[in-house]
Every structure is written in structure tokens, then in C-alpha cells.
Amino acid sequence: MECRRALNPSGLPGVDYALNPYAGCSHGCIYCYAPEVTHSEWKGWRIPGVRENIASRLAREVGALSGTVCIGTSTDPYQEAEYRFELTRRCLEVLSRTDMRVSVMTKSGLVTRDMDLISGMDHSVCMTVTNTDISVCRRTEPGAPPPAERLDAMRRMTDAGMRVICLVGPILSTLEGKESELADAVIGTGVRAVCMDRLNLRPDLGARLERMGIRGSRSAYDRLRVLFTDAGLDVSDAFGPGWHDQTL
DSSP: OOOSOSEEEOOSTTOOEEEOSEESOTTOOTTOOHHHHTTOOHHHHTSOEEOTTHHHHHHHHGGGOOSEEEEOSSSOTTSTHHHHHOHHHHHHHHHTTSOOEEEEEESOGGGGGGHHHHTTSSEEEEEEEOOSOHHHHHHHSTTSOOHHHHHHHHHHHHHTTOOEEEEEOSOBGGGTTOHHHHHHHHHTTTOOEEEEOOOOOOHHHHHHHHHHTOOBOHHHHHHHHHHHHHTTOEEEETTSTTGGGGTO
């Protein structure tokens, strides 16, 4: 498919533009609210559309722009299709020739492939981790890379001196009783900043989680916040005022 625009205005605090190289996402996360936000059918969401002209469109749009571009606001820029099409890397190559800030949001260790480009830019990488229990992740995010891959990617990037933040969320009831394991794993990567994301319910999403017996968890949120704070990490609520200041 082709896109008419590469960059779209972003409503996220601290972010000026959103860039999504793919339409839809093969991760299939049960808690994803993007289909409802983009008025897309849930059943077709896991078949990503490949915006094959996005890098050339981006090159035409960025000339007179400044500010922060967030890559992956509604779909993962490093989902499985990126191995074949490399749209995200091509967009990074365009952005690397500008002075724009770049923030990447992902659940995939494939982001480490592009460390050469990202590390040379005014950047941050936001890696999402929801649980360390692989059996839970297979149920809640069946197409996403396993948590161990994400934790390893965060460790590699922090070791390389990159600015990395861990996005923990949405915080679900499946995390209850496993808070310490997740906190220890995140702390062990060397990241210094954590954003915590409460479940953002929408009608279809709420009905889907209810059928699966899953809900948001205030107790898990509170427990994790204490664990991260006691470890000396900079903790904020995801997508709230100031959340992006941790990394840019």
C-alpha cells in the first residue's frame, strides 16, 4: 500500500510527529487499543499493510520541520514484516540526515540492528515489557518476541550508552504475584528510567479482556512503582505530562 503522508501530528506529550511504517501489527496483543483508535477491524489488524513509499514521502516532508518524531505510536515498527521490507530502517536513514529528535517504541529486539543509525541521533528507545512469564505472554501478545529478547536488547543498548526507557504496561492482573520477577529483570538491564502504563480500556478491548478473565491491576501497579523507586529508577506514568523528558 502507499501512504499520502509519512508524518502525522501527534497528541502525545513531548512528541510533535507520529511515524508508522506499517498499518496494522502482527503482534496480536489482546490489550491493543490501536484498532479502535484508527477505526480498523480487529480481525484484519494482525495482517500489516506495508507502506512501501513511506521513506520517500518522509524525505519530502522533513525538510522544513523540527521537533520530535515518535516511530511506532500505533503499530510496532520492528514487527515481523520489518525483517523483509526494512521500512523502519529506511525512514531512520532519512531522519539521520536531519536535526530532528527520534523516539522509537517497540517490543522487538530487532531494534538493535539499527543501533548504528539510532545512536548517532538525538534519540531514545522505549522498549515495552509486560511480563517475564512466557506462558502469559503467549496468551496476551501471541505474535510478539519473547520478553527475554526484549530484556537482552535493552541491556545491549544501555551497555552501548544509548538512551533507553522501559515501558511497563499495560499493567494487567496477569502480573499479580510476578511483580518482583519483572522488576528485577528490568533493573538488571541497566535502564535508569521506567514508564508505567495503566490499562486504557475501550469498548471492544474491554469486552475482549472480560471474556478472557483479564483486567487492569492497581495492586500490581502500586507494587511495581515501589520496587522501581526503591531501586533508584526514574519512574513516571506513561504518556502523561513529562513522561518523554526522561529520555530526550
